[in-house]
Structures are given as structure tokens and as C-alpha cells.
Amino acid sequence: MFFQQLINGLTTGSVYALIALGYTMIYGILGLINFAQGEIYMCGAFVAVLLLATGKVNFFLAFALGMAAAALLGVILERVAFRPLRGFHPLVPLISAIGASIFLQSLALLLFGPNDRPFPIQFTFSTINIAGLPVSTLQIAILGAALGFMGLLIVFVRYTTYGKAIMACALDRDTARLMGINVDRMVSLTFLVGSALSGAAGIMMAIYYNATYPRMGLLPGLKAFSAAILGGVGNIPGAILGGLLLGVAESLGAAYISSGFKDAIAFAILILVLLLRPQGILRGRGD
Amino acid sequence: MTAYVLHLAILAGIYIILTVSINLIIGYAGQVSLGHAAFYGIGAYASALVSLHWHFPFPAAALTAMLVAGLCGLALGLPTLRLKEDYLAIVTLGFGVIVDLVFLNLEFTGGPDGLPGIPPPSFWGIDFRPPWLYLILVVVTVILVLIFTYRLVDSYHGRALRAIRDHEITAQVMGINTPAYKVVVFTLAAALAGLAGSLYAHYITFINPETFGLHTSILILAMVVLGGMGSIAGSVLGAVILTILPEMLRQAHAYQELIYGGLLMLLLIWRPEGLLGRGKLSLKFLKRES
Known part of the structure; x- marks a missing residue:
């Protein structure tokens, strides 16, 4: 039971982490909360689901196009x-x-x-045993894909020229401009990358919950x-850690405290964090 | 027809109180509250519960509503107002979600069915059941709220608030206790929203969580932005327009939220000062020198 909830929490948590990365990168570079991040997530899911529903596109192409549409948005x-x-x-x-x-x-x-749309293609997932504990392969797939995207993002930010340029803009926009970095283009690139990750998160959740809807x-x-x-906020590993922790807290809270208040747990944690440690677990740039 | 006009006028009055109260937070203290409907709801529920269970007369119920909503505002404002404005936006939004869930899940709030049979106000020997009498009650309350806010924003304290909005660090250097001001104004605004909730509950005589959700918070925000942040006359205008406009566009009901969302975006891009922004209380502060 506990282990099952832990895995459930890690799965949704990894998806939260992907969206949180978009928030954190955009906050890092512009000091702005992109409130529409959730709608970008929704857009990615809808594009993938609608493409798959035509029956002419294979899954991976639909996934990529969903991410591309989210990035464009x-x-x-x-x-x-x-x-x-x-x-x-x-x-x-x-x-x-x-x-x-x-x-x-x-x-x-x-x-x-307003209605829920089911995910158009059916995957056959089984339950496998890891160290004697049952885990759904769907959860493993989502967790793996999410961690893969996070790894790619960290490699992109740390080791590529564009990634380093984004970090430079986040540190000091004016100095970055003096160093010959096109700040506007880097802001666009940040939105592109962050939104693509949110789009991917949306598609994964559309599969996991088998529901795609406007809200x-x-x-x-x-x-x-x-x-x-x-x-x-502004800290990339922090966003990943925060997402996973929040997912687990929510899942355990729903199981052991009250499922009616499941959605309230995240905000209760948020208020507590702001109260006790406003800079976050790993120090962010927020305050 | 007259009954309908009276109904709209009463609703507009309630929205004026809500819009003016949130304008204190947005236009004067320079903070955002996205959960203002939660305070509206807390006021409505508090007022309804004390009238139903303890038979409080309306003035006492309305005061209770203000007190409870104000205390909730204080509890929320204390930890969060030390932080940057974006945090407050998210925390208040989350607070709105939590309060909505509380109304839905608790037994004494009636869950999704809400609370029916709230008594209409009747005090000082007057029964306020007829809509025109209720309208008078609302109008008197609105006038009192407007006098209060005008006096507040033109006072020493109002100037301190505007200083915080324009440049918080400078305000601090001038010796203004900025966190205290922000918390007090947030509490006041929450209490006023509670008052609006009380007026709503005793007018409709039935409340359920649906009325106090996120869309109401957004509607109030749209009213402030339309009229001009930091303009009280603008808030009144914005509230009246956005109460009447949806009624005139009944066929376009499905497009309502689309229009509000688009309105918020486009107004800020083309006319960030709002409809009345160029009046006395302009919003030049929006343009930061850089």
C-alpha cells in the first residue's frame, strides 16, 4: 500500500517536475510567472490526442508534434x-x-x-514485480520518459552554447547582452524549451489518466x-526535486489523510514553504 | 422588467464592493490577489451560518462575515506578504482552491448542495425582502464603502500605500513599515469582500460553492483592470459594465470567459491604465523607468 502510493506519487510528481522546469526556467530569465503554463500542457495533450485520433499518425510522431505545438504556443x-x-x-x-x-x-x-477524451490508442501494460512489489509498466514508462527529458534538459543547459547563453541571461540580462548574447532570442528559446517539456508532460498525463479536457x-x-x-524557484534541480516531493506528498496525503482534500495538499505545502523557507529547499533566485 | 433591472442593480452594487476592495490590494498596494472570491465566499458562509444557527440579525451577521473574512485574510497575508507579488498571486489562487474544497467537503457548509433558506435581512422594524428596499440597503453600504476607501486612499496611509506600490525599497527607506501596511490593507480588503458575501447570501437566500470559485475571482480582476487599477471610480465603472454586459450578450454566453481572458490581455497591452486611467488617479506607475 505504502509502496504503491509512493510509486503513484513519483509518477505524477515527475510530471509536475516537467512542468515546474518550464516555470523555473522562465522565472529565471524573465522574473515572470507564466500563468498559462498549464494551458500549454493542455495544448500538447490535445494536439497529440487529435492527431492520434485520425489514425494516420504513429505514436512517436504524434508525441513529437504535440511537444512542437506546445513549444510554438x-x-x-x-x-x-x-x-x-x-x-x-x-x-x-x-x-x-x-x-x-x-x-x-x-x-x-x-x-x-467540455467532455473528457480518452486516449485514442490502447497500450497493453502489465504489472511487473520489482523486489516482490507490484509496479505498473505504464508508471515505469512515464517515470523513465520524464527523467529522460530532465536529463536532456540538464545536458542542454550545462553543455551547449545556447544552454549556457540562457543561464547567462538568467544570471544578468544586461551583462549577457554586453557579451553579445541576443537576449530576446534566448527568452524565446527558453519559452520554446520550457513549453515543449510542459507539452510532453501533458501527453503523458493524458495517457496516465486516459482523459484530455480543456481544464x-x-x-x-x-x-x-x-x-x-x-x-x-529559478533552480533547475530544485524544480525536479520539488516536483517529485510534491507528487509523493500528495499521493500519501490522499491515501492516509483525506482524499477529498487531495488538491489542497499542494497548496498547504506551498504556504508552509513560504512561511518557513521562502527560498525553497535548494536555494532559488526567487527571494 | 423592473424586477430584473433591480436585480442587476443589486448585483452590480455587490460587485462594486468586491472590485473596490480588491483594487485596494492591486491598485494601491501593488499586490495581486487571485483568491478574492474565497473571502467573498467565507463572508457569505459565515453570515449564512450565524443567521441560520444562532439567528443573528443581519447587521451582526454582516459584521461577523467581515470579521471572519478579515481574520482569514490576516492569516493568509501574514506569511505571504513579505514576499514578492508573484508569490501572493499563486498563494491566493491556491487559497481559493482550498477554500472551495473546504466548502465542498465539510458537513456544516452543506457540501455541493450549499446552504438554502438564508433569512432575508430584517432589522430596525424594516423587512428588506422587497427588492427595492434591498437595493437601498446595498446602495447605502456601497456609499459607506466608497467613502471609507476614498478617505483611506487620500490619507497619510493611502500615500504610504502608493509609495509601496511605486517603489517598495524607497518606501522602506522613508520609514514606512511596508509589510505591516500590506498585511493591513489585505485584511481590510478581505473584510470588505466578506461584507459583499454577506449581502449576496441574504439577497439570494441560497449559497453553494459554485458562486465563489476561480471564475468569480477572475471576473473581479477583469472588472478592476477594465476600470483601471488604482482608480476607485474606474472600479465602480468596471463592475457596472461587466455586470450588465454579459446580460446584454446572453446569446454569447459561451464566449463570456473567452471575452474576459482576451479583455485582460488586450487591455494591458493597449491601454494598461484602464478605461478611466487618465483620470485623476492615473496609473503612470505601471511604466517603470528603466
Whole structure:
């Protein structure tokens, strides 16, 4: 029972971590919370599900296209809703992002209707035993894929020129500009990468819960933000740790405390973290 | 028809109180609350519960609503207002979700069915059941709230708040206790939202969690941004427009949220100061010198 909940928590937690990475990277470079991150997650899931429903696209292509669509949405959003507002009071882009989130959510509601869509293709997953404990291969696949994406992101940020340029912008935008880095392009690239990860997270959750619907991004988006704060906002390993911890806490809390308040656990943790250790577990740049 | 106009007028009055209260947080203290509907709901439930169980008269119930909502605002504001404005946005949003779940899951709040049979106000020998009398009650309350907020923002304390909004560090250097101001204004705004909740509960006489969800918080936010953050007259205008507009666009009901979301984004890009922003209380602070 405990072990099962732990695995459940790690699975959803790894998905929160993927979304949290998007938040943390964007916060790192712009000091802005992209409230529409949950809608980008929803967009990735919808594109993959709709493509697969046509029956003409194979799974991996649909997955890649879903991520690409999410990435594109992220880049467009930055251009339309955030870039014109740079240099304003921080409230202004924040409210604009909330507007974008509501707008995208209701647009999806109009286009796709309010009902859950099942995932169009069926996977055959079995339960295997690891050290005598039953684990679903679906959970292993999701956990593995999420960790794989995180590894890729860390390699990208640490060892590629563009990744280092993003880190430079996050450290000091003006100095980065003086070093010849095109800051605007790096901001776009950050949105591209962060949104692609959120898109991937959306597709994985669409498979895991077998449901895709317009409001699916709301709660995971908020929880992932809590995860980013828990780990220390602006800190990439922190976001991963925060996501996993939050997923486990939520799953154990739902099992042992109260399932009716499952969604409240993440926010209770968020408020506690802000109260006790506002810089997060691993020190972030937030405060 | 007249009944319908009266109904809209009463709702507009309630929204004016909500919009003016959140404007204190957004337009004056420069913070964001995305869970304002939670305080509205807490006020409504507190007022309904004390009237149903302990037969409080309306003025006492409304005061209880303000007190309870204000205390919740204090409890939430104390830990979070020391932090940057973005954190408050998320925490208040999360708080809204938690409060919604509490209303849904607790027994004494009636769960998803809510609380029916809330008594309409009746005090000083007047029964406020007829809508026009209720409208008078709402209008008097709105006027009192407006007088209070105008006096507040034009006082020494109002200037301190605006200083915090414009530049927090400078405000601190000038000797303003910025966390205390932010907490007090947040508590006040929560209490006013509680008052609005009480007015709503005793007017509709039935409440359930649905009314106090995220969409209401967003609606209030849209009202403030439409009228202009930091303009009280703008808040009144924004609240009235967004109460009446959806009624005129009944056929476009499905597009309501789309319109609110688009409105928030486009207004900020093209006219961040809102409709009345160029009035006396302008929002030049939005443009940061850099």
C-alpha cells in the first residue's frame, strides 16, 4: 500500500517536475510567472490526442508534434502577451498571463467541448514485480520518459552554447547582452524549451489518466508552480526535486489523510514553504 | 422588467464592493490577489451560518462575515506578504482552491448542495425582502464603502500605500513599515469582500460553492483592470459594465470567459491604465523607468 502510493506519487510528481522546469526556467530569465503554463500542457495533450485520433499518425510522431505545438504556443504567447509588457510593473505581465490562461482555456472549451477524451490508442501494460512489489509498466514508462527529458534538459543547459547563453541571461540580462548574447532570442528559446517539456508532460498525463479536457492544465499547472517554489524557484534541480516531493506528498496525503482534500495538499505545502523557507529547499533566485 | 433591472442593480452594487476592495490590494498596494472570491465566499458562509444557527440579525451577521473574512485574510497575508507579488498571486489562487474544497467537503457548509433558506435581512422594524428596499440597503453600504476607501486612499496611509506600490525599497527607506501596511490593507480588503458575501447570501437566500470559485475571482480582476487599477471610480465603472454586459450578450454566453481572458490581455497591452486611467488617479506607475 505504502509502496504503491509512493510509486503513484513519483509518477505524477515527475510530471509536475516537467512542468515546474518550464516555470523555473522562465522565472529565471524573465522574473515572470507564466500563468498559462498549464494551458500549454493542455495544448500538447490535445494536439497529440487529435492527431492520434485520425489514425494516420504513429505514436512517436504524434508525441513529437504535440511537444512542437506546445513549444510554438509558448513562443507565440511570449511574443503576444509578455514581450510588449516588459519593463512594466510586475503586476502587468502577471495579469496578462492570467488573461492568456483564461483565454486559451475557454478557447479549448469552445473548440473541443467540455467532455473528457480518452486516449485514442490502447497500450497493453502489465504489472511487473520489482523486489516482490507490484509496479505498473505504464508508471515505469512515464517515470523513465520524464527523467529522460530532465536529463536532456540538464545536458542542454550545462553543455551547449545556447544552454549556457540562457543561464547567462538568467544570471544578468544586461551583462549577457554586453557579451553579445541576443537576449530576446534566448527568452524565446527558453519559452520554446520550457513549453515543449510542459507539452510532453501533458501527453503523458493524458495517457496516465486516459482523459484530455480543456481544464486539465489548471491544477497541474498550479501544483507545478508550488513544486518550483518548494525546490527554490529559478533552480533547475530544485524544480525536479520539488516536483517529485510534491507528487509523493500528495499521493500519501490522499491515501492516509483525506482524499477529498487531495488538491489542497499542494497548496498547504506551498504556504508552509513560504512561511518557513521562502527560498525553497535548494536555494532559488526567487527571494 | 423592473424586477430584473433591480436585480442587476443589486448585483452590480455587490460587485462594486468586491472590485473596490480588491483594487485596494492591486491598485494601491501593488499586490495581486487571485483568491478574492474565497473571502467573498467565507463572508457569505459565515453570515449564512450565524443567521441560520444562532439567528443573528443581519447587521451582526454582516459584521461577523467581515470579521471572519478579515481574520482569514490576516492569516493568509501574514506569511505571504513579505514576499514578492508573484508569490501572493499563486498563494491566493491556491487559497481559493482550498477554500472551495473546504466548502465542498465539510458537513456544516452543506457540501455541493450549499446552504438554502438564508433569512432575508430584517432589522430596525424594516423587512428588506422587497427588492427595492434591498437595493437601498446595498446602495447605502456601497456609499459607506466608497467613502471609507476614498478617505483611506487620500490619507497619510493611502500615500504610504502608493509609495509601496511605486517603489517598495524607497518606501522602506522613508520609514514606512511596508509589510505591516500590506498585511493591513489585505485584511481590510478581505473584510470588505466578506461584507459583499454577506449581502449576496441574504439577497439570494441560497449559497453553494459554485458562486465563489476561480471564475468569480477572475471576473473581479477583469472588472478592476477594465476600470483601471488604482482608480476607485474606474472600479465602480468596471463592475457596472461587466455586470450588465454579459446580460446584454446572453446569446454569447459561451464566449463570456473567452471575452474576459482576451479583455485582460488586450487591455494591458493597449491601454494598461484602464478605461478611466487618465483620470485623476492615473496609473503612470505601471511604466517603470528603466
